[in-house]
Amino acid sequence: NEENHILISAMSGKCIRFPVTAVRVFKSRTSDGVRGIRLADKDKVVSMSVLHGIEVDKIEKDEYLKISIKTRKKLRECTNEADVPRILKNITVNLPIAKLLMLAAEEEFILTLTKNGYGKRTSAYEYRVTNRGGHGIINIITSVRNGKVVSSFPVEDNDHIMLITKKGKLIRCGVDDIRVTGRNTQGVTCRACGKDEAIVSVALISEEDSEDIDEEQETNNTSE
Numbered sequence: 001n002e003e004n005h006i007l008i009s010a011m012s013g014k015c016i017r018f019p020v021t022a023v024r025v026f027k028s029r030t031s032d033g034v035r036g037i038r039l040a041d042k043d044k045v046v047s048m049s050v051l052h053g054i055e056v057d058k059i060e061k062d063e064y065l066k067i068s069i070k071t072r073k074k075l076r077e078c079t080n081e082a083d084v085p086r087i088l089k090n091i092t093v094n095l096p097i098a099k100l101l102m103l104a105a106e107e108e109f110i111l112t113l114t115k116n117g118y119g120k121r122t123s124a125y126e127y128r129v130t131n132r133g134g135h136g137i138i139n140i141i142t143s144v145r146n147g148k149v150v151s152s153f154p155v156e157d158n159d160h161i162m163l164i165t166k167k168g169k170l171i172r173c174g175v176d177d178i179r180v181t182g183r184n185t186q187g188v189t190c191r192a193c194g195k196d197e198a199i200v201s202v203a204l205i206s207e208e209d210s211e212d213i214d215e216e217q218e219t220n221n222t223s224e
Contacts, residue, residue, distance in 0.1 A: 114142065
């Protein structure tokens with residue numbers, strides 16, 4: 001909807017975030033459309049995601065991101081403003097409690113994975129809103145170690161991902177095992193890729209999908 005933002009991620013490690021309203025409604029389904037991100041030579045778009053359209057002032061964002069990820073998770077689960085001082089303990093944050101809880105509740109995390117099996121999660125608040133059609137900002141460092149980006153999308157702590165390799169192997173891992181770090185970083189090992197091996201695709205398995213799979217497996221085991 002018009003309150004959402006679009007995040008386009010490229011193979012080179014660049015990405016761009018802009019409001020949905022920056023893309024006008026076209027009269028025809030066969031229209032050429034407008035430019036989302038300006039790609040470098042031989043670069044390609046690998047992912048497009050829809051994000052919450054929350055507007056965060058840079059000062060407020062920087063203040064909020066000073067809080068450790070562990071404490072931010074506690075704030076996200078907090079339902080009573082009176083509990084916030086206890087959660088923060090000796091942490092000084094120059095933000096109203098209501099604002100803190102709102103930022104925590106609306107915070108999203110972008111999971112980015114690369115060809116050589118490295119990945120990271122980064123707060124969506126680190127992806128500033130820019131004009132559509134630009135060159136974008138750094139999403140992850142695509143070094144020789146990392147390789148190019150395979151996929152990038154928002155995830156929840158309880159989600160799982162399925163990594164698919166060039167040789168047909170499937171690797172399932174929990175999103176919570178992948179460290180939260182800054183946007184302009186290399187990430188950590190998600191899957192050790194040997195010689196001539198590489199990640200070619202990544203699929204998200206949400207918590208709801210995972211529960212359905214577990215129930216189906218339990219039913220099949222019972223039948224057997």
